[in-house]
Amino acid sequence: MKKNSRLAMGLAALLLIPLYFMPFWSIKMSAPQYPGGIGMYISIDDVTGHNKHDLKSINTLNHYIGMAEINKEDFKEFEVMPYVFLVMIFLGLLAAFTGSYRLTFTWLILMVLIGIIGFIDFYMWGYDYGHNLSPDAPIKVPGMSYQPPLFGCKQLLNINACSIPHTGSIFLGLSLILASVVLWKEKK
């Protein structure tokens, strides 16, 4: 690969580093009682509130409809993901260093696979979280489930929940675009 391509691929790998420092996903919930909204951020190793105590508030609200509490400790993903991305950064840098087109191609495929698996995992968690309700729930609305949207907004009783990418995803996106451009240029 040309020098410029190798530099670009190196950059693509390094663009994954911000994921360690900022959330890549956000779920914002709006309701009449929450004029400023509440919500949570998801990063590769943590789930936190938009504001300091939002997670506590979300758990308090959700207990009325029997949803499980959200606790960081319950997510295996937060233990695995930092290593997955560490490997990807290493592989990306290796591709840049060696200038291997095949490795670069494999890297991009792996990244897309990680994305697909991530979305499936997120959907499955959301399904379980929204459907697996405690039989002791004080509020039971027949036929109602509370699965948060995978992408976009959804009205859940009094709460409008919006699930959208956050800043980390910008870097992730740039990384993927950069790697794709490298492959496209080198193909020609």
Add this chain to the structure above:
Amino acid sequence: MNLTLTQKTKPMKTIKLNNLSRILTGAGILIVSAFILTGCPSNQNMLDTSDAAQKVYVAPGDYDSYYAFLSGGYSGQLSVWGLPSARMLKVIPVFSQDPETGYGYTEETKPLFNTSYGFIPWDDSHHPHISQTNGNSDGRWIFINANNTPRIARIDLTTFETKEIIELPNTGGNHASSFVTNNSEYVIGATRFSIPYEKDLDVAINSYSESFRGALTFLKVNPESGRMNVDFQIIVPPFNYDLGRAGKGVSADWVFFTTYNTEQAHTMLEVNASRNDKDFVAAVNWRKAAELVAEGKGKTMSAEYYHNYYEGKQGFAVSKVNNEVTVLDTREVENFIYYLPTPKSPHGVDVDPSGELLVAGGKLATVIPVHSFSRMIKAIENEEFDEFIDGIPVLKYDSTIIGEVENPGLGPLHTEFDGKGYAYTSVYISSEIVKWSLETFEVVDRIDSYYSIGHLMITAGDNVNPEARYLLGLTKTAKDRYLPTGPKQNHPAQLYDISGDKMQLLYDFPTIGEPHYAQAIAAEKIMPNSKQIYEMEENDHPYALTRITENRVVREGNVVRVYMGATRSHFRPDNIEGIKVGDTVFIHLTNMEQEWDVVHGIAIKGVPNSEVLVVPGQTKTLKWTPTRTGIYPFYCTAFCSALHQEMQGYIRVSAANSNVPLTWVTGTN
């Protein structure tokens, strides 16, 4: 058309009490003639109704531009309003117990009411004053005085809660209070009713002149915590010390107090304290006085006064008793206090934004006298003294006076400033506000008040940089202004627009208690610092729950402590058994919420106490000594959530000799 006629009325020197009716008739004629002579009457000067309505209209969801703090007077509290809408935001309980919140009923807040005379559940709060930085209100704390049993309270403006109350020793009627100096170095207090300075001295009342003394108090404020302590007192001649103000700018090292009753009357002051043609403004160089104290020029005297405050962020207020106080006696130490002769029982003494002009409102005077600070300093240097009273030099009137505002109406009381060269004085008897020029000392505008105005307040009107937006007139009687509510109407306040040349009446609204002084501060100085919750992880209350799962009931002899948590929508524990008649039960309730404005409360049937309201992250304690066996339901008093009605529990109280084991459960039916 001028008032010198009444001004020259001969002082009534040989009046006896049995001539009272003649005096009253005379006073009546005086007042009536003054009305006639006052010249052109003021008028309503209200904007077109829809224009006025627009100026006070704050749309739903929008914020007011000012916080206004109105003293509660005989309610003992401090009410908070938004201006210009005049929407009430809150009543902060300060000197009176408040069963609505449990303030003064919970174990945490009861110590705030301790005094050297015991637990006093009420007082009369007059003059709120916001802490200052460089002569401008900074919005950190607000201080307010208790007039009856002399005390000063400090309210934290991040939580709008009373955090400290300190008693003033050897003082009667702390009225000239709680004004702060330019950088909140000191909060001042003073004796309105001179009393013997020696603690608990039992003497004949008619030994007034020999035995009674006045005391001016200087409370030092810790710049970080706001905690106050009595730094020193100045012992002064036994006059009535009425109101005070700190200087600013050139006069920032000084504070000023008005005096009346320089006649030293102790009975029928209405007459006997109104004889002298002039009383005094006392000018105190507080920096000099503090230096003298630091140099050891003061003496230590015995006293007894309480200091009540919180040691940590939360927990129980503590009461510390102090047994001595440092005093400067003007008969022994000099060159820090001076008397400025001022006409006829002056009430307010107010300092213009530059600090150069001292405006005194003579209740019975026919002019508003204005002293010059720089002339005062010069007169002190040149020793232009009339006499000395107990070591205090009395300056010559002509040496300090720079102007007299003619035709100000009858009964000028208080003055505030707009920073654009004008002063606004409230005038009680003629029930109006007069606007006058600080250059020409001429009245330029006047407007009615409804009725009989006491204090007035301009937005930041006592600051170095006033904001000439609104003026609030705090009036003494409502009479026909609102729908009638029986023999007693609530005290009114009127809002005026003072942004233009002419004052314009915008709004008129009833308040709570009897507002005396009030202060307004720009919303942005307080709003960003207003706390939404108490952080649970910072809860240093000794009986707090940090996790709701740690809820428990502990018996220590006859004392039973319930460590209870409240969260939407249950108490933990909510079924308690094993409490016996004669036990002393402490319910330590922690609100486990960490969400703004989600408040829980507890009330238990038959408990001779108030409810207890607990804000998020706070712990409050209800003390209860059950006297009857039975089942006692309790419930959450605040509509906290959709299942608020389900937020309840039971306490079983058994006979003193029963052996019901102590148990507590939640959730297992």
